[in-house]
Amino acid sequence: MTEYGPTPGTAHIVDDDEAIRDALSWLFKSRGIASSAWPSAEAFLADYRPQMRGCLVLDIRMEDMSGPELFDRLRSQGCRMPVIYLTGHGDVPLAVQSLKNGAFDFIEKPCNDNLLADRVAEALALDAEVNQRASQQASVAERLASLTQREREVMDAVLAGKLNKVIAGDLDIAMRTVEVHRARVFEKMGVKSAVELAKLLAGN
Amino acid sequence: MTEYGPTPGTAHIVDDDEAIRDALSWLFKSRGIASSAWPSAEAFLADYRPQMRGCLVLDIRMEDMSGPELFDRLRSQGCRMPVIYLTGHGDVPLAVQSLKNGAFDFIEKPCNDNLLADRVAEALALDAEVNQRASQQASVAERLASLTQREREVMDAVLAGKLNKVIAGDLDIAMRTVEVHRARVFEKMGVKSAVELAKLLAGN
DNA sequence: GGGGAAATTGTGGTTTTCCGCAATACATCC
DNA sequence: GGATGTATTGCGGAAAACCACAATTTCCCC
Numbered sequence: 001m002t003e004y005g006p007t008p009g010t011a012h013i014v015d016d017d018e019a020i021r022d023a024l025s026w027l028f029k030s031r032g033i034a035s036s037a038w039p040s041a042e043a044f045l046a047d048y049r050p051q052m053r054g055c056l057v058l059d060i061r062m063e064d065m066s067g068p069e070l071f072d073r074l075r076s077q078g079c080r081m082p083v084i085y086l087t088g089h090g091d092v093p094l095a096v097q098s099l100k101n102g103a104f105d106f107i108e109k110p111c112n113d114n115l116l117a118d119r120v121a122e123a124l125a126l127d128a129e130v131n132q133r134a135s136q137q138a139s140v141a142e143r144l145a146s147l148t149q150r151e152r153e154v155m156d157a158v159l160a161g162k163l164n165k166v167i168a169g170d171l172d173i174a175m176r177t178v179e180v181h182r183a184r185v186f187e188k189m190g191v192k193s194a195v196e197l198a199k200l201l202a203g204n
Numbered sequence: 205m206t207e208y209g210p211t212p213g214t215a216h217i218v219d220d221d222e223a224i225r226d227a228l229s230w231l232f233k234s235r236g237i238a239s240s241a242w243p244s245a246e247a248f249l250a251d252y253r254p255q256m257r258g259c260l261v262l263d264i265r266m267e268d269m270s271g272p273e274l275f276d277r278l279r280s281q282g283c284r285m286p287v288i289y290l291t292g293h294g295d296v297p298l299a300v301q302s303l304k305n306g307a308f309d310f311i312e313k314p315c316n317d318n319l320l321a322d323r324v325a326e327a328l329a330l331d332a333e334v335n336q337r338a339s340q341q342a343s344v345a346e347r348l349a350s351l352t353q354r355e356r357e358v359m360d361a362v363l364a365g366k367l368n369k370v371i372a373g374d375l376d377i378a379m380r381t382v383e384v385h386r387a388r389v390f391e392k393m394g395v396k397s398a399v400e401l402a403k404l405l406a407g408n
Numbered sequence: 409g410g411g412g413a414a415a416t417t418g419t420g421g422t423t424t425t426c427c428g429c430a431a432t433a434c435a436t437c438c
Numbered sequence: 439g440g441a442t443g444t445a446t447t448g449c450g451g452a453a454a455a456c457c458a459c460a461a462t463t464t465c466c467c468c
Contacts (some may be wrong), residue, residue, distance in 0.1 A: 021424090092294045096310045099303045106300045139453070148414065161397045174417050181457065193365045195398045202406030352444065368425070378447050383426065385445085 010054035040064035055123035082123035214258035245269035259327035286327035
């Protein structure tokens with residue numbers, strides 16, 4: 001029943017209690033949610049790949065590396081998957097701290113099966129959304145990185161609403177040169193106008 | 205020591221225990237934080253005004269109306285002030301639910317004075333920021349509301365990057381008319397170009 | 409030395425944007 | 439009826455943006 005790999009939309013279960021892992025796998029499967037399971041934080045970390053998509057269902061207390069420690073390690077590796085803590089030993093400060101650290105939810109065991117499955121489904125949807133947005137932003141960043149310094153200077157001036165002749169004066173170059181850079185910026189950024197460019201960079 | 209009114213940056217203490225209110229007032233005062241205190245949720249609600257600025261330091265358990273109930277009431281009245289719950293009777297589900305409902309923090313009594321004062325200071329800073337942003341957005345919304353229907357249609361097309369002659373064709377009007385509406389939109393929105401307009405509406 | 413990229417510039421022409429000035433038509437309000 | 443606001447349109451002229459075609463210079467790499 002264990003699935004492995006960069007499978008989109010997978011609930012990754014990390015718990016040292018095998019009975020819990022099995023029960024959760026079964027629950028998720030009954031809800032049409034793909035899942036994979038790991039017996040320890042170290043095991044998950046060893047297999048972690050940045051392309052993994054989905055969410056984490058994390059126990060708090062585990063031998064050696066704890067849930068929050070794994071969370072911190074993953075975050076420092078750039079992992080943005082939503083994390084749901086599932087624990088039988090929570091207290092208020094720990095719950096509050098976990099949520100303020102960015103956990104998606106903090107649920108005490110035993111818990112309502114439907115509630116948990118619902119929250120996992122929501123976490124998966126959030127991951128899909130975050131991933132899509134990150135993908136777009138990476139594409140924009142890549143195009144921005146392809147600009148030469150001069151092109152970038154002209155782009156900034158264009159985005160500040162300046163006329164070509166003003167930009168030319170500011171940069172001490174010919175207006176024709178401004179036009180050339182401007183056209184190159186639009187081409188590289190894949191837009192047709194300054195408005196489109198402004199909107200693209202606003203993350204719209 | 206109680207201060208009252210739409211004073212920017214005030215910590216509003218709501219607790220039915222007078223000793224707590226006094227202690228908190230004293231603590232905040234020693235940290236240069238203005239505060240005001242109310243003995244009940246109802247008392248605060250009766251005095252609430254939308255112009256109030258600052259944050260709330262809320263007890264959870266109070267006679268009649270509870271902290272979370274006050275929270276819900278304030279939110280439904282559009283109040284965006286950050287809320288810090290201060291409680292001696294918290295449990296994990298309550299803490300988690302409160303934070304997921306948008307509370308700024310959830311702190312158990314007794315607590316560290318410095319930590320609480322720090323969090324209140326942070327909450328006040330957040331409120332100032334949120335308030336400033338809301339103010340700007342209200343100004344933009346007001347200007348948007350001043351546009352006639354035709355002006356709005358032309359604005360949407362301009363923001364879509366269309367040429368005046370294309371807009372004219374789409375709306376079945378003369379190009380000169382498009383120019384007139386376009387100029388009116390820029391004037392009402394206080395911008396000089398389509399780029400500025402795009403940026404203004406992106407919330408930049 | 410040759411090739412490629414980046415920066416720069418000019419010429420001439422086209423398209424698009426901008427706007428003063430003027431006018432008409434319609435609806436609403438006092 | 440008069441005033442006001444909105445929508446519309448035309449004319450003529452100016453400014454700004456856009457670009458094909460062409461060219462030169464500099465720097466870096468093989």
